Amino acid sequence: MRSEADDNGEKHLILCRVIVGNVEKVEAGSQQSHPSSVNFDTGVDDLKNPKQYVVWCANMNSHILPECVVGKVAKDVFIKQLRSIAGDEMLLSTIREMRGSNEAGKVAKDILMKQLQLIAGDEMLIPMIRDIHGSD
Template sequence: MKKGFLKGMGFMGHATTLMALHKNNVSCSFARQARLDCFRIFSKAVGIKIGSDANVKYAWYGDSLDELMEIVSFGFSGCKNHDDGHESHGVGICLFSANSSIDSFIHNAMSTVVDEHGLRHVLLCKVILGNVEVVPVGSIQSQFNSNQYDTSVNDISDMRRHIIWTSFMNSHIYPNYILSFKYNYMKDPHIYGALKPQLLFPNLVARVSNHLKPSQMCMLVKSYRVYQVAVRTLPP
């Protein structure tokens, strides 16, 4: 899990440290065990409905540690849209695919809330996707358009965002692990002088992440990726 997370952080992985990993312990609570049983029952039901497996995948959900602890302990309490209106793909619980591109992965991770210790926190969940329906950007759709669908997605060919309708948020999402990480500002080249100049950009991303909208963060990261490609193709 650590290797997968750091790989997803891409060019920011050099200064990202996994500080803690906590597994959802179902044995400590009857309610937690009941939610796990519910998830398994719905997995079987969706599989029977679509005539194959339930299409269960891993996905990330980011928020403050307090919010994530509430979700693990009591489940999701409602829709909390982290995106502005132009980035939403329907009204529901939005999770980011664990197999999403580096741009999307960084956008998700660095858009989370920094606590008093400088840590950010993400929740790794198992998600029942079933048959997915594409929902366009800016949609205010809050349920599937047809009973043949179970969840929605931003794009079939590039499934970065999974939207679980609120009526299924505690049956189709199972919170598995809380991962806490830190981006180490002390690896700033201005202090140590050991890193290459192009690694200054990750520090910029970390510093402005709390002041930009998610869509602006995503555009910033994408622009840097374009710059990296352009630099590599320049003649010597």
């Protein structure tokens, strides 16, 4: 799957259902722009183990059914956005709360570490933990 990040660092994919119907082999680099006969609906690079599919223009509206758009923000972009909204003190406060939940036995240590990595990122995690321990 290929997707380039937009100006906000977000990547988007459109997930679709595809009706492949009867398939025919289409050679790589082929200039074929329509099925070789009315018996075929789509084309593939390999009949036994297809990796690339071709839906002919005449079938695009009937054979490709968009289901949803999936968006993803890169972790470094997410942290930057979170900091701009909440600030470092808010992040630190959230981490303190998570640590308290761990000490109270509400959250397992491995889950706490995964949450910390998601929120702070590895490069920020060690200095923040040191700061938390220093403020106790």
